[in-house]
Amino acid sequence: MAAPDPVSERAHYRFPPSEAYPLNRCLYALKSDPAFIERFVADPVAATAELGLTEGERADLRRMDRDALVARGAHPYLVFMAGLRLKMAAEPGALEYF
Amino acid sequence: MLVGAFAVAHTPQLLIRPETEDRDLVLRVHAAMGRVKQRLQDLRPDAIAIVAGDHVEAFFLDAVPALAVYVGRECAGTFGPYRYRLDIHEPLARAVVEQGIERGFDLLYTQDAPLDYAFYVPLHFVMPEPARPIVPLHVNVYLPPQPTPARCHAWGVALGEILRGRPERVALIASGGMSHFPGTDRYASPEFDYDRGLLDLLRDGRGRELARVTGEELDKRGNIELRTWITLLGAVGDVRADVYCYEPSWHHGNAVVEWPLPTP
Numbered sequence: 232m233a234a235p236d237p238v239s240e241r242a243h244y245r246f247p248p249s250e251a252y253p254l255n256r257c258l259y260a261l262k263s264d265p266a267f268i269e270r271f272v273a274d275p276v277a278a279t280a281e282l283g284l285t286e287g288e289r290a291d292l293r294r295m296d297r298d299a300l301v302a303r304g305a306h307p308y309l310v311f312m313a314g315l316r317l318k319m320a321a322e323p324g325a326l327e328y329f
Numbered sequence: 330m331l332v333g334a335f336a337v338a339h340t341p342q343l344l345i346r347p348e349t350e351d352r353d354l355v356l357r358v359h360a361a362m363g364r365v366k367q368r369l370q371d372l373r374p375d376a377i378a379i380v381a382g383d384h385v386e387a388f389f390l391d392a393v394p395a396l397a398v399y400v401g402r403e404c405a406g407t408f409g410p411y412r413y414r415l416d417i418h419e420p421l422a423r424a425v426v427e428q429g430i431e432r433g434f435d436l437l438y439t440q441d442a443p444l445d446y447a448f449y450v451p452l453h454f455v456m457p458e459p460a461r462p463i464v465p466l467h468v469n470v471y472l473p474p475q476p477t478p479a480r481c482h483a484w485g486v487a488l489g490e491i492l493r494g495r496p497e498r499v500a501l502i503a504s505g506g507m508s509h510f511p512g513t514d515r516y517a518s519p520e521f522d523y524d525r526g527l528l529d530l531l532r533d534g535r536g537r538e539l540a541r542v543t544g545e546e547l548d549k550r551g552n553i554e555l556r557t558w559i560t561l562l563g564a565v566g567d568v569r570a571d572v573y574c575y576e577p578s579w580h581h582g583n584a585v586v587e588w589p590l591p592t593p
Binding site for chain 1: 341343344345346347348352355359384385386389390409410453454471472473474510511512513514515516545548549551553
């Protein structure tokens with residue numbers, strides 16, 4: 232097998248590996264699907280049961296462990312915005328809207 | 330014709346401020362955006378073309394276009410509690426996609442994709458009254474492999490020629506930048522000195538030099554979104570930038586810039 236491309240392996244934003252597709256799909260839903268955010272906030276175990284995720288991925292998602300998720304191939308931006316959306320859902324009053 | 334050119338930060342904390350963000354800094358960036366709004370008011374554009382990098386919102390991993398044009402009658406999106414719907418300048422959008430393809434740029438077009446907040450946040454603050462129709466232009470910045478800075482610049486050159494050949498008065502806005510690393514372990518340490526060096530270069534009217542920067546360099550400096558600026562720079566050429574503000578927060582270099590264009 233060819234060695235990994237040195238440029239993309241060093242990059243902060245890397246080519247999303249296909250094995251992380253279910254994880255990125257879930258983060259995308261957390262970022263962009265308000266109904267899924269609601270289900271996830273209510274019960275993260277049930278909300279992520281049918282998404283083809285590994286147990287390790289589900290555990291990191293429940294903790295929103297940024298570095299662990301990114302190490303698994305999650306897209307950093309999706310991790311960032313999923314986390315911000317969860318914060319917005321949890322404490323809407325703590326935010327100032329312009 | 331092309332009557333105005335601006336770059337405007339779009340970090341979501343400018344629209345929805347958590348307690349982690351310095352309120353005075355946010356208001357200073359708002360004031361700079363208010364100057365852009367006034368300039369747009371004075372420039373009387375018929376349409377606003379806005380170049381932004383979709384944040385994996387309209388284009389997830391099911392389809393990843395390098396360059397895209399919104400060509401429907403209108404476009405809409407949501408961000409948190411914000412629900413927005415904006416008219417598209419359809420004849421202009423169609424001219425951009427048709428002439429862009431004639432010039433060798435294989436543009437994706439959409440009449441239906443949602444509009445990301447990267448487009449909305451600047452327009453929320455700078456849209457003149459009455460509101461003008463827009464032409465949203467996507468450049469892939471977040472999903473590697475992204476278009477090279479050279480390709481973005483070449484697209485901007487073509488875009489500038491297309492817009493100058495049109496009867497409408499068009500203002501061009503690049504959304505995003507400067508240094509930031511969302512979702513990475515570099516989040517709290519952006520490259521502000523790099524940003525300041527870039528702004529000096531732009532003040533000198535040397536924007537075309539950015540066409541030679543590599544994608545690797547942009548990633549290393551937290552400036553992958555600069556592809557939207559580089560696209561705009563292709564359109565504006567060697568005009569000297571007027572930097573309205575550069576406000577580095579603990580995680581983001583917020584800039585608002587105008588390239589004052591000669592009257593067409």
